[in-house]
Amino acid sequence: EDHQATFQEVMKEASPFNFLLTKVTGIPAEFNNKLSVHIKDILSVEMGELVESAQFNFMHDIPWLMEQYPAEHRSKPLLIVHGEERQGKVTLHEGAQNFPNITMCQAKLDMIYGTHHSKMMLLLYTNGLRVVIHTANLIEQDWYQKTQGVWISPLFPKLDKSQMSSDGITGDSITHFKKDLVEYLTMYKSFSLLRWKQHILQHDFTSAKVFLVASVPGRHTGESKNKWGHMKVRKVLGKQGPQASFVKNWSVAGQFSSVGSLGADQSKYLCGEWLQSMLSAKGVGTLYAAKDVTIKTLKLIFPSKENVRTSLEGYPAGASIPYNIQNARKQQYFHAFLHKWKADKRGRSRASPHIKTYALLSPDSKNAAWFMVTSANMSKAAWGTLEKNGNQLMIRSYEIGVMFLPEYFVDGGEQFSLVEDQSTEATPYFPIPWDVPLEPYTKADRPWVWDIPYTDKPDSHGNAWIPG
Numbered sequence: 205e206d207h208q209a210t211f212q213e214v215m216k217e218a219s220p221f222n223f224l225l226t227k228v229t230g231i232p233a234e235f236n237n238k239l240s241v242h243i244k245d246i247l248s249v250e251m252g253e254l255v256e257s258a259q260f261n262f263m264h265d266i267p268w269l270m271e272q273y274p275a276e277h278r279s280k281p282l283l284i285v286h287g288e289e290r291q292g293k294v295t296l297h298e299g300a301q302n303f304p305n306i307t308m309c310q311a312k313l314d315m316i317y318g319t320h321h322s323k324m325m326l327l328l329y330t331n332g333l334r335v336v337i338h339t340a341n342l343i344e345q346d347w348y349q350k351t352q353g354v355w356i357s358p359l360f361p362k363l364d365k366s367q368m369s370s371d372g373i374t375g376d377s378i379t380h381f382k383k384d385l386v387e388y389l390t391m392y393k394s395f396s397l398l399r400w401k402q403h404i405l406q407h408d409f410t411s412a413k414v415f416l417v418a419s420v421p422g423r424h425t426g427e428s429k430n431k432w433g434h435m436k437v438r439k440v441l442g443k444q445g446p447q448a449s450f451v452k453n454w455s456v457a458g459q460f461s462s463v464g465s466l467g468a469d470q471s472k473y474l475c476g477e478w479l480q481s482m483l484s485a486k487g488v489g490t491l492y493a494a495k496d497v498t499i500k501t502l503k504l505i506f507p508s509k510e511n512v513r514t515s516l517e518g519y520p521a522g523a524s525i526p527y528n529i530q531n532a533r534k535q536q537y538f539h540a541f542l543h544k545w546k547a548d549k550r551g552r553s554r555a556s557p558h559i560k561t562y563a564l565l566s567p568d569s570k571n572a573a574w575f576m577v578t579s580a581n582m583s584k585a586a587w588g589t590l591e592k593n594g595n596q597l598m599i600r601s602y603e604i605g606v607m608f609l610p611e612y613f614v615d616g617g618e619q620f621s622l623v624e625d626q627s628t629e630a631t632p633y634f635p636i637p638w639d640v641p642l643e644p645y646t647k648a649d650r651p652w653v654w655d656i657p658y659t660d661k662p663d664s665h666g667n668a669w670i671p672g
């Protein structure tokens with residue numbers, strides 16, 4: 205229907221998961237009315253009267269970003285948290301020079317090839333604080349015709365002084381979201397984020413039902429090894445995840461928009477380390493030994509060349525899917541796990557995915573034991589790689605995401621339904637972005653690779669792709 209859902213209606217419908225997709229230009233209105241938001245909705249006065257905000261991201265078009273705030277919010281203090289250096293930093297500061305309300309925070313990138321990839325908004329209102337964790341850069345192109353994910357926290361009310369304790373963290377939830385977010389911000393060792401750490405400490409996060417899954421650059425050892433990247437996932441799933449007996453022959457789904465170098469064969473990193481964390485469960489360490497992993501155990505969703513060619517943007521969508529031929533050539537084994545991007549249910553099969561999501565799927569793909577939306581692509585830089593005989597987790601980039609576990613939304617909950625009309629009170633429907641069952645690549649399909657030419661078939665705008 206063409207009725208434009210108000211943002212309050214959208215947020216009501218989104219509860220309790222508050223996991224939405226960005227609106228897409230050029231698809232039928234019904235798909236933009238259902239669990240969809242634009243950045244202007246997130247920053248609107250309807251969400252609260254803004255006092256100040258912080259925008260963590262990889263790419264910031266500051267004049268465009270300022271336009272997304274309503275006029276009455278454009279003079280409020282805004283902290284831009286970025287990882288730009290050298291000329292990139294100069295260009296970013298130039299974009300901010302006309303806005304006296306803007307302060308810059310350059311995240312330290314001590315590990316070579318690391319990026320400040322985290323995408324998060326901290327929104328302080330007169331009546332509380334909200335956290336938004338998402339997957340879109342702060343540039344118009346990322347909010348136009350792509351599939352992007354957005355988690356919008358509940359409004360966290362201010363703690364009154366009596367509830368504050370001098371030591372430790374008050375007003376946290378059983379998922380320790382507040383404590384983990386404070387620890388994440390602390391890792392920046394930045395004075396401007398100290399202010400935001402205080403704001404967070406002063407608010408009541410007891411309604412936060414998600415787990416924070418983040419990455420910070422460094423070589424993490426001891427207890428810190430399990431605080432970040434895929435080892436955080438391993439810890440959460442091992443302690444609070446599904447019962448191993450319940451998910452014995454379930455499959456890990458991984459959906460992402462870029463791929464790093466994963467090593468010479470699957471038994472090393474992909475199945476030997478990363479998947480071992482994703483397959484973790486209560487009761488046993490992990491569900492499968494690397495040698496037992498088959499294409500039934502690991503289902504990866506990554507745009508094929510055809511997905512990109514026929515997308516709303518055409519081949520230029522591929523400029524945001526930086527999988528290079530050098531890595532693709534070295535890891536042909538990876539392509540055996542690949543499935544097409546398909547999102548008919550959400551009207552987004554042609555909205556090229558920039559979202560990154562992960563899940564544990566039942567054998568019939570009708571249920572999930574957990575779901576994650578994050579900035580982290582399929583790479584060692586993002587998730588970390590174990591070194592020193594497994595005693596150290598080396599991470600290059602900042603990443604941030606949230607994980608949904610059923611029992612934190614439904615008492616005794618064990619699974620989410622992925623099929624809306626088969627959901628029940630005990631098995632609530634979780635609005636995943638992509639279609640199930642997943643569709644494997646055909647023999648003719650190839651993963652999108654961004655640095656080779658495609659002149660055989662024109663894209664949806666009649667153009668070829670000839671990288672510079």
Ligand SMILES: CNc1ccc(C(=O)O)c(C(=O)O)c1
Pocket residue numbers: 262263319321341461462524525526558579581
């Ligand atoms: C090297 N830089 C990037 C690589 C991949 C991505 C992605 O999210 O897929 C992004 C980004 O868009 O933040 C940057």
